[in-house]
Amino acid sequence: xxxxxxxxxxxxxxxxxxxxxxxxxxxxxxxxxxxxxxxxxxxxxxxxxxxxxxxxxxxxxxxxxxxxxxxxxxxxxxxxxxxxxxxxxxxxxxxxxxxxxxxxxxxxxxxxxxxxxxxxxxxxxxxxxxxxxxxxxxxxxxxxxxxxxxxxxxxxxxxxxxxxxxxxxxxxxxxxxxxxxxxxxxxxxxxxxxxxxxxxxxxxxxxxxxxxxxxxxxxxxxxxxxxxxxxxxxxxxxxxxxxxxxxxxxxxxxxxxxxxxxx
Numbered sequence: 001x002x003x004x005x006x007x008x009x010x011x012x013x014x015x016x017x018x019x020x021x022x023x024x025x026x027x028x029x030x031x032x033x034x035x036x037x038x039x040x041x042x043x044x045x046x047x048x049x050x051x052x053x054x055x056x057x058x059x060x061x062x063x064x065x066x067x068x069x070x071x072x073x074x075x076x077x078x079x080x081x082x083x084x085x086x087x088x089x090x091x092x093x094x095x096x097x098x099x100x101x102x103x104x105x106x107x108x109x110x111x112x113x114x115x116x117x118x119x120x121x122x123x124x125x126x127x128x129x130x131x132x133x134x135x136x137x138x139x140x141x142x143x144x145x146x147x148x149x150x151x152x153x154x155x156x157x158x159x160x161x162x163x164x165x166x167x168x169x170x171x172x173x174x175x176x177x178x179x180x181x182x183x184x185x186x187x188x189x190x191x192x193x194x195x196x197x198x199x200x201x202x203x204x205x206x207x208x209x210x211x212x213x214x215x216x217x218x219x220x221x222x223x224x225x226x227x228x229x230x231x232x233x234x235x236x237x238x239x240x241x242x243x244x245x246x247x248x249x250x251x252x253x254x255x256x257x258x259x260x261x262x263x
Contacts (some may be wrong), residue, residue, distance in 0.1 A: 020071075021096065023041060024064035024113075027137050027144070032184045033116060034128060038062040041113065044088065056088045063137040065112040065144070067152060068099035075155040079142055079196070083165025084206065086118050086130035094164035103248055108152050112141050114170070134170045136183045142174075143216075144191040160226075161196035164191030165238075168204030172246060173218055175199055175225050199228045201243065208242030221249030227256035234263040 005012040019092035022081065024040075031038060041060035065079070089095075091113055099109035114134035149156045163171030179195055209216045228250055232243040240261050250257035 005192075008201075011083070014122060014247070016153050019071065022067040022069065024066045027065060027140050028111070029064040029187065032061065032063060032133070034133065035115070035135055037059045037147070038066060040181070041089070041116070052093075054090060055092045055114060056084065056090055058088045058090060059118060060113055061118045061197055062116075063112065063114050063133075063141075064065070065110045065141045067219050068096065068103055068111065069152055070103045070106050070108045072106050073153040074161065075150070075153065076107045076158040077110065077145055077152060077154040078102055078107055078160045078162050078200075079112060079138065079145060080171050081112055081114065081134070081138055081161070081163040081167030082166050083203075085166050085205070086134065088212075089098050089113050090164075094167065096247060098162065098164075105181045108139065113138060114138060121141070131166075131170055131173060132182060134167070135173050135177075136181075138170055138174050139177075139182060139194040140189060141213045142194040142196060143189050144196075147189055147192045157197055158200040159196060160200065162200040163204060164202045165205040166203045171201055172204050172207050172242075173197060174223060175228070176219050178222065178224060195224070196226050197236060200224050201230045201246070203236055203238065203243060205238045206242070206244070207246065208239045215245050215249075219246070221246060221253065221255075223253050225250060225253070225255055229258045229260075231260045232262070234261055 015242040023239045039059055039061045041057040046259050080095055080098055082090045085089050095111040099111055114137040117130045146156050146159050207216055207219055229241045230247050233241055234239040247257050247259035
């Protein structure tokens with residue numbers, strides 16, 4: 001199965017109208033760590049013949065998350081990290097559409113447009129790996145949501161994380177970060193736990209090291225990882241082996257987990 005077909009299957013029960021999204025919320029009170037600009041990004045031209053058309057946002061230095069409240073909330077919230085290979089974010093197919101599906105099941109969702117890599121960043125910024133800024137944005141967004149849980153009718157112990165593709169890699173890094181911030185504390189939001197209570201990884205991208213035949217550096221499954229559901233396609237170029245090893249690590253530690261690999 002094509003990896004995007006997995007996404008379409010995931011949102012297949014969605015109705016055609018858009019979810020009732022709230023106004024985007026800034027992740028950071030000013031400039032994000034390491035940034036010199038505050039750009040919410042620009043959309044690339046839609047690809048000819050693409051049906052349905054997919055939105056791709058580039059040049060994001062001002063990350064924001066958008067809340068999609070459930071009409072009948074059940075107390076559960078999920079932060080969604082779209083894919084895009086770190087150079088862009090796909091906020092509809094791997095964001096708002098998934099949010100709408102979750103809404104139908106009583107789950108309030110939050111789609112994060114995390115920071116992307118730029119073709120030309122100042123030399124002072126080139127040392128950052130492409131996943132670091134998205135990880136920082138994801139950590140703080142989870143803390144934001146937990147801090148304001150009452151506002152959305154959520155329970156603070158039912159905040160989850162869903163990552164697609166590159167967002168899945170960021171999610172895997174966050175699940176295994178041991179609760180350590182990837183940036184310097186800014187305010188009281190950073191005192192709130194960013195550990196998700198559960199996670200969903202949808203074809204997490206490039207979390208397997210072909211040379212070392214193990215998970216990539218920075219991803220080590222520990223007893224502190226939350227329960228997870230992992231979905232992958234057998235023919236994915238980013239290798240389903242990463243998902244298999246992540247699942248095996250969870251099971252070895254007796255952490256509840258499910259793995260679904262489609263051929």
